[in-house]
Amino acid sequence: MTAVVAALGQPWARRLSVLGGLARFAFRAVRAAGRLSRTGRFVMLRVLVNQIRFTALQAIGLVALLSAILSFLVIAQSVQQLGRFGALERVGTIMVVAVIRELGPLLTALIVVSRSGTAIAAEMATNKVMGEVTALEAMGIDPFIYLVLPRMLGAIVSVGCLMVVFDSVALFAGYVGAATAGVHFNRYASLVLATLSAKDVWITVAKGICFGAAVALFCSYHGLAVTAGPTEIPQAVTRGVVGTIVAIFIMSAIFVAVTV
Amino acid sequence: MNEPRSSFLVQAYAFGVEGAAPLVFEALDLRDQPDHPANRFTLSVEPGTVVAAVGDEDSGVGDLGRYAMGLAQPLKGRALVFGAAIAGLPYYDLLVFRRRLGYLQLGDGLLQNLSLKDNIALPLRYASDHRLSEVEGRVAQLVEAVHLGAVAHLRPAQSNEEDRRRAALARALALDPELLVLEAPFDGLTGRAAIDILEHAARRLDGTPRTVFLTAQDLHTGVRRLITRVVRIQDGLAQDEPS
Numbered sequence: 276m277t278a279v280v281a282a283l284g285q286p287w288a289r290r291l292s293v294l295g296g297l298a299r300f301a302f303r304a305v306r307a308a309g310r311l312s313r314t315g316r317f318v319m320l321r322v323l324v325n326q327i328r329f330t331a332l333q334a335i336g337l338v339a340l341l342s343a344i345l346s347f348l349v350i351a352q353s354v355q356q357l358g359r360f361g362a363l364e365r366v367g368t369i370m371v372v373a374v375i376r377e378l379g380p381l382l383t384a385l386i387v388v389s390r391s392g393t394a395i396a397a398e399m400a401t402n403k404v405m406g407e408v409t410a411l412e413a414m415g416i417d418p419f420i421y422l423v424l425p426r427m428l429g430a431i432v433s434v435g436c437l438m439v440v441f442d443s444v445a446l447f448a449g450y451v452g453a454a455t456a457g458v459h460f461n462r463y464a465s466l467v468l469a470t471l472s473a474k475d476v477w478i479t480v481a482k483g484i485c486f487g488a489a490v491a492l493f494c495s496y497h498g499l500a501v502t503a504g505p506t507e508i509p510q511a512v513t514r515g516v517v518g519t520i521v522a523i524f525i526m527s528a529i530f531v532a533v534t535v
Numbered sequence: 536m537n538e539p540r541s542s543f544l545v546q547a548y549a550f551g552v553e554g555a556a557p558l559v560f561e562a563l564d565l566r567d568q569p570d571h572p573a574n575r576f577t578l579s580v581e582p583g584t585v586v587a588a589v590g591d592e593d594s595g596v597g598d599l600g601r602y603a604m605g606l607a608q609p610l611k612g613r614a615l616v617f618g619a620a621i622a623g624l625p626y627y628d629l630l631v632f633r634r635r636l637g638y639l640q641l642g643d644g645l646l647q648n649l650s651l652k653d654n655i656a657l658p659l660r661y662a663s664d665h666r667l668s669e670v671e672g673r674v675a676q677l678v679e680a681v682h683l684g685a686v687a688h689l690r691p692a693q694s695n696e697e698d699r700r701r702a703a704l705a706r707a708l709a710l711d712p713e714l715l716v717l718e719a720p721f722d723g724l725t726g727r728a729a730i731d732i733l734e735h736a737a738r739r740l741d742g743t744p745r746t747v748f749l750t751a752q753d754l755h756t757g758v759r760r761l762i763t764r765v766v767r768i769q770d771g772l773a774q775d776e777p778s
Contacts (some may be wrong), residue, residue: 310627314663405644412606414633416630416657
């Protein structure tokens, strides 16, 4: 009986343990930020700039492409269907609620996870395996300041900026989709603007912060948790990416529940 | 007590004890299953000396460097660095305290995404109050001292083992530490390169002798003449070898 209970409870105990570990990890990162010296800030800034260059700048093309395709498809299909029922004015609601508020942040975060989340987890795991984390500590450098904090800030800034890119391209591509059904630009713009509110902007900002932090937190945590050797690196990357994706979807659901 | 040469080291000096030996392994037992207190040893490294601990791979000699840096704690006994039980210091105090120490770890521990030059500059940029131009000057000085001029811009993966070891040594020397801990520093190097590395390691910026503690499985004959004291670790005990 005890063995059955243990077998049933073990996976949940493991998940709870990971959650506890993540909470401690996040707390250490925040604590490290509070102890940042002037010279530490300078060193961290160099890493941060590199992180933003890789995570945001180099991903702009991909985000713009996927945003354009997604919003064109969604709006082109919607205007065809809505036109049949004489509900074309609903295209603004679909654009703002479905594309800008929900799919945009979600897809942007997924792009960042697949490009940068994997890189962060692999890099952290390699740092650990190659003894670089030990080397940093031996030099008196807190690995959280040099490795974790810049990636966390970089991911937050990058996801936020990429969301703006996604939304801007989506609005334009949405018009191209609407134009296939003969919707004029002025009419499209008025329908979208009528639905768009300041609340959407704040939700996007909040999602950018939460999703960006989740990418860096999960991937750094699983990367630095490697202990055995190089063979553990792919497993750490998988754990980091899967954990982040699950967290992003759960957070999206929470945002909907809280803001609707 | 030695005075800090730069204001950024003042905090690091808060943890030491005045007049204490740079490094003491006290009542240490390196075996997997420590038994009787009589089987423990104490090893003291005096200021300005070069002390080498040698022993087989399974003798536990490889752990001494990490004990000295407070990166690991022995099962029995303790490491005292400038009189402070280093493994017992709180984490952030330990980080600050380590600015008085230099460490060349097994392998090299260089950061793979930085060039050799940036690896050397890292402790100076992070833990010193030098201006950027001063950091660049000191890095150039170190690069020249360890003969890395032609390859300093390369990443560790693009460099050979000797250059990586030289870069790691230069990084360990960047803050001109009082105590330098070297783990198997001569593995894979020629006798000439080993002597060159140890000669640089054993002198401080002002020309005074630096305290060096190194661990190795064996020592090149040419290197031995630069070492003040050689201690062999065997069966859990430390015995002096004739120098």
